[in-house]
Amino acid sequence: MNILESIKSSFPGLSVTQVGPDFELEVSSVSLYDVLRILKREQGFILLLDIIGVDYSKYTSQPKEKRFSVIYHLLHMEAHTRLRVKVNLNENEAITSIKDLWSAAAWAEQEVAEMYGLEFEQHKTKKLLTPSHLKGFALRKDWQPAFSSKPQELSNIDFPWLADISDDERLCRKVIDINPSNPAIQGTFIVKAEVLGTVVKRAKVEIGLQHRGVEKLCESKLFSQIIPLAERLNYSSPMIGAIAWAKTVETALGIELTDRAQALRMIMMELSRALDHATCLSSMASDLRAWDASAIFSRIREHISNLFVAYHGARLMGPSVRIGGMIQDLPVGWVTQCLETINIIQSELAEVTSLLTRAPSWLVFHGEAGLSAAQALDWGMTGPCLRACGVNYDLRKNSPYYFYQDVEFDVPLGINGDPYDRYLVRVEEIFQSLRIISQVLDHIPSGLIQTDDPRLAKPTGAMRLTSADYAKHFDLYQNGTPLNSGEYYSFIESSNGELGFFLISDGEGKPYRLKIRGPSFYHFQSFPSSIENISLGSAAAVLASLNAITGEIDR
């Protein structure tokens, strides 16, 4: 029995529809909790990918009865299908919190409540991302920026003493505040930890210090203008974000890429993945005082950056991804340079693993603060952090895109889900990425790197352009490529996990609503509870190994 039939038989009264490769289920807000519980316990949708809020008040192509929708995005990890459970709401209707089904729902619900002003029952709605003096709900369609006259105070986390600790214990414990100025931390968030000796008892985090309002900005930009914004989500692997966004629009438009463009994208993504892992491991090593290892990892970064410079002239943020392909072909001699670099990186990685993997100071973190697979799924983890817990789930293997089913590579797995296993998984993934790159370079297809689809292509090539060509050109740059109204979701295995773009189109060249599923948002949410009852040193290791990228957390 396939998934669609089994959902239909469980919920005979509800309508299940297929939208592209995904399923959609509409429920009322009363039955939401029970439906989600059955989907999780009996149907096997065990991972909560995302919670998305939508304001349909200006949606012209299909007027809705109720103004808001909350969409719960679930993943079936055996059938590799995604299900969207949709609840339609009016402004003052409350909705049940599903925090006790998935811990990952806490921040996601808080974000929806903050951005749309929807109320979740059993849930204190506190601001998560935006500053306290911002008035109104930012992602509503009729919102205008407004600030209250009261000046914003320094964001202070309320941290009361637990009721059940005695006065003696209260004297021993102290609260330490790790904000971005603290030399012990590199990242833009505030962590407050209650410490007994060197052991962390409780911790709380404050995020949103890099909230740049990307999702709101995207609603006023053409599809092609969103590429740089997508690139800067996870800035340590810039090309992956840009390619993920381009892939979203291409699948929505139904554009087939040329073989060479797909191969180029695979090379660039794997290079970016290696770059990201090297950055993460470099900062992890320097946080844990392994200076020489940190230096070697940053040398690996330099090698990959040099390849990017040779390809498109920029070290980090590249201008080369376009919707419909790539803008530049590989320059002469690049392939040789890349193969040489792969050799160098492999020998340097072997050197650094011989330094670190058996080092006593590094083995300290073996078995500290490990997450079980069930816990990791509960927190919505994907990517290397999930694989370090022993879950064999890699989108490149399970839902392959481009030529990933044609190349040989292994998916490294850990056992304990601790910082040490995450380190091992990341190092091995760099090796596997290099393996993929050399295979693609061996069989790189020839041909064009841009699609010649008339909806995207500029009228070039002809010696003389007619006025109709100019009109088309103008239209393309002014209004963009219109996309049929509907909902589209596309994902990619980014270096941190599933990076997904959920796009709602209103038939224009701009997104009506764009929700970015950044993997770090869900990883970092697990941080405060996973460092309870471990030492401060291990807490630093956990934080570094999570690779929490503020661009993805805050957006």
Added chain:
Amino acid sequence: MTLSNDLLDRLVVTTNKNSFIEWLDRRARDNSPWVFPFGLSCCALEHTATFGAHNMITQSSFSPARVKPEDADMMIFGGSISLKLLPILQDFHKRLKEPKWVMGIGACAASGGLYADGYSVVPGLNLEFPVDVYVPGCPPDPTQLNHGFELLRDRMKNNISRWHAEQESIV
């Protein structure tokens, strides 16, 4: 040889306490300015790349990697200034040692960059802080950053800063 007044003048320089400390301070600052790096996103990566891998910032010894704001001569800011971050940043700037130098890295610090239209960023570091040197780029690469540091060190040697100018205009 008797100790004549003439010899004493040649051997000893008389000065007052404050100007001597100021001279010493400036000498120390010129040779090894301490930096409080406050890099947030993409620019921070390039900043660490400049510090770390293939070239040191100057020939002479520069600064420890992680410095408290109280000890630092200058603040390097790279990244978007979101409204939520602004009070924290103002706090850091207040805590910097006087005189203060500020360097802004990247388009976001200079003008808000890509996010300038958004509701949640300050479009430009200069709206809130006296900025001495901007390094353009998104993100700027290490050679550009090096050039920016050179310009800032020139200003430090001559004891010029926007902060001084603002202090004078207030008085």
